Structure formats: C-alpha cells, structure tokens
Amino acid sequence: xxxxxxxxxxxxxxxxxxxxxxxxxxxxxxxxxxxxxxxxxxxxxxxxxxxxxxxxxxxxx
Ligand SMILES: [Zn+2]
Numbered sequence: 328x329x330x331x332x333x334x335x336x337x338x339x340x341x342x343x344x345x346x347x348x349x350x351x352x353x354x355x356x357x358x359x360x361x362x363x364x365x366x367x368x369x370x371x372x373x374x375x376x377x378x379x380x381x382x383x384x385x386x387x388x
Contacts, residue, residue, distance in 0.1 A: 359385025
C-alpha cells in the first residue's frame, strides 16, 4: 500500500490518520521522501520544521 502524507505535518503514514496531529487530511499526491532518524540532531529536520522521527514528504499537494 502506498503511503500517504499528512497535509499539516508532511509525515508519511500507512494509517488512516496522522500519527502526529491525528488529522485525517492525508494526501497520496506527494513528492520526495526524507527519513528523519533523530529530529534533535538532524539539520534537515530543523530546516523543514520536523519535530519528530519518521518519514516525511518533501512536497505535499
Ligand atoms: Zn499531521
């Protein structure tokens, strides 16, 4: 099953709701993927505003 991205947090999930904000506003139309392993140390996480570990989409429509 293709993962979907939360419109708010951009996190990728296979569930029917966002694991972070519990939103059900998930979109299948996303591009790019970045895995955040340690949100506190990751430069990408800081730059993009990701505050938790997980897989995130770069672009969400
Ligand atoms: Zn979310």
